[in-house]
Amino acid sequence: MNKDQQWIKALRKGQREVLGKIYLHHREGFLSYAQSYGLPGEELRDIYQDSIIALYENVRQGKLEDLKSSLKTYLYAIGKYKILARLKNSSASTSNPMLEPAADEPEPLETSDTEERLQRLQKAYEQLGPRCREILRRFYYEAQKLEEIREALDYPSRDTVKAQKSRCLKQLKEIVHSHGKRQAGLDQ
Amino acid sequence: MEKDKQDWINKYFEGKLSREQQVEFDLLLQADDELAADFQFEKEVREAVIRQERAVLKAELQQLDRQPDVLRRYFGWWKVAAALLLLLGLAGTLWLTLRPTSTGQLYAQYMAPYPNVLTPAVRGADADASALAEALALYEAEDYAAAAHRLEQLYATSPQKSIAFYRALCLLYLEQPAEALVLLEQWEHEEEGQPVVAVMHWYQALAHLQMNQADEALRFFTLVSQSGDSLATPAGEIIKILERL
Numbered sequence: 001m002n003k004d005q006q007w008i009k010a011l012r013k014g015q016r017e018v019l020g021k022i023y024l025h026h027r028e029g030f031l032s033y034a035q036s037y038g039l040p041g042e043e044l045r046d047i048y049q050d051s052i053i054a055l056y057e058n059v060r061q062g063k064l065e066d067l068k069s070s071l072k073t074y075l076y077a078i079g080k081y082k083i084l085a086r087l088k089n090s091s092a093s094t095s096n097p098m099l100e101p102a103a104d105e106p107e108p109l110e111t112s113d114t115e116e117r118l119q120r121l122q123k124a125y126e127q128l129g130p131r132c133r134e135i136l137r138r139f140y141y142e143a144q145k146l147e148e149i150r151e152a153l154d155y156p157s158r159d160t161v162k163a164q165k166s167r168c169l170k171q172l173k174e175i176v177h178s179h180g181k182r183q184a185g186l187d188q
Numbered sequence: 189m190e191k192d193k194q195d196w197i198n199k200y201f202e203g204k205l206s207r208e209q210q211v212e213f214d215l216l217l218q219a220d221d222e223l224a225a226d227f228q229f230e231k232e233v234r235e236a237v238i239r240q241e242r243a244v245l246k247a248e249l250q251q252l253d254r255q256p257d258v259l260r261r262y263f264g265w266w267k268v269a270a271a272l273l274l275l276l277g278l279a280g281t282l283w284l285t286l287r288p289t290s291t292g293q294l295y296a297q298y299m300a301p302y303p304n305v306l307t308p309a310v311r312g313a314d315a316d317a318s319a320l321a322e323a324l325a326l327y328e329a330e331d332y333a334a335a336a337h338r339l340e341q342l343y344a345t346s347p348q349k350s351i352a353f354y355r356a357l358c359l360l361y362l363e364q365p366a367e368a369l370v371l372l373e374q375w376e377h378e379e380e381g382q383p384v385v386a387v388m389h390w391y392q393a394l395a396h397l398q399m400n401q402a403d404e405a406l407r408f409f410t411l412v413s414q415s416g417d418s419l420a421t422p423a424g425e426i427i428k429i430l431e432r433l
Contacts, residue, residue, distance in 0.1 A: 003373060006370065017347065019245070019248075019249075020248070020249075020347040023249055023252055024348075024349070025374055045253065049250065050246075052249060053246065053249075056245065114232070117232055118232060118235055119236075121232055121233055121235075121236035122236040122239055122240045125233075125236055125237055126240060136233070136237050137241060139201065140233060140234040140237040140238065141237050141238050143202075143203070145202045145204075146198060146202065162194070162198065166194065169229075173229070
């Protein structure tokens with residue numbers, strides 16, 4: 001088993017510290033490779049971090065079961081795609097600075113409402129206990145099935161995981177609501 | 189919420205709905221406001237969880253960028269390769285009278301611990317630096333098992349090449365050359381010609397000697413001998429021996 005395979009195997013097992021190793025191992029090489037695209041250094045670093053996160057997500061979600069290329073090639077390909085997407089976005093926004101929003105775009109108020117709800121949910125998620133965070137993280141972020149979570153966390157049955165997940169969602173709702181009430185009290 | 193409704197939502201997020209079931213689920217969502225609200229809530233939960241997890245990961249990666257590589261920041265450690273040569277001096281003298289006849293003997297003769305060049309520069313700077321100083325004190329006291337353990341812990345929070353390097357040396361002394369090689373290979377992407385690469389190749393060669401892999405050892409010693417580094421001379425001596433083995 002070569003080093004790339006060892007690292008992927010470790011990530012698959014959830015050894016997150018390996019992500020740091022991969023990050024440092026390829027960082028200088030990637031930044032030097034990406035310089036030719038003419039983006040500022042900080043932006044390239046940001047893209048590299050996003051690429052590492054994408055790599056992590058793909059491994060954890062089982063999308064990298066059979067890596068044909070080297071990890072480096074795969075990582076650089078993600079990075080290149082992100083660089084090109086960023087260049088495309090920036091050229092679109094600079095060439096049409098007064099671009100009107102498309103007709104089917106949501107109203108600004110709706111966007112801001114959703115955004116506010118998401119931010120409240122994000123904060124509430126941080127306040128959940130470690131067990132709930134673990135279950136929700138695995139289910140929503142790592143796209144694990146309830147059966148996989150049962151195996152990983154040693155629950156007696158899939159139904160137990162399902163019930164626990166429902167309790168966690170309930171807790172999440174309660175935290176959001178209690179924050180809402182507190183906020184309303186402060187606003188009065 | 190009724191049990192079967194939650195099952196629909198779970199199956200959706202698990203990607204288990206067939207095309208027909210997806211159509212049925214869409215119809216249910218249109219007909220059942222409570223189901224639609226719960227589904228919308230979970231979609232937003234998923235979005236919030238993804239954002240938060242990404243933010244945590246991003247912060248961890250940014251933290252890595254803020255950690256200076258102790259080695260590079262405080263000194264050019266390759267400059268102390270001369271210190272290693274002093275340690276090897278004894279081995280070189282021995283070689284004149286006692287020619288090794290196996291890779292194992294060669295390893296025993298030429299393996300020397302790389303000097304601890306980190307501690308004087310970093311001692312007391314912060315908690316990590318003090319933990320590093322303790323780990324390297326164990327290394328200098330030749331308590332390689334304890335040093336390797338400490339360095340591994342330290343690496344988990346502060347993954348720096350310098351820490352990996354000293355841990356690799358501990359692993360060599362603990363006769364775990366394959367594990368040591370994984371750590372030493374971190375330098376493979378650096379540019380040839382930098383003295384630090386020659387030091388890594390030197391220890392990679394020694395790891396292969398320990399594994400009785402003469403051809404691989406020869407390959408790395410050849411790289412060292414061509415590096416122009418001060419280690420090139422002893423590497424050349426070893427190559428001559430290896431070629432006769």
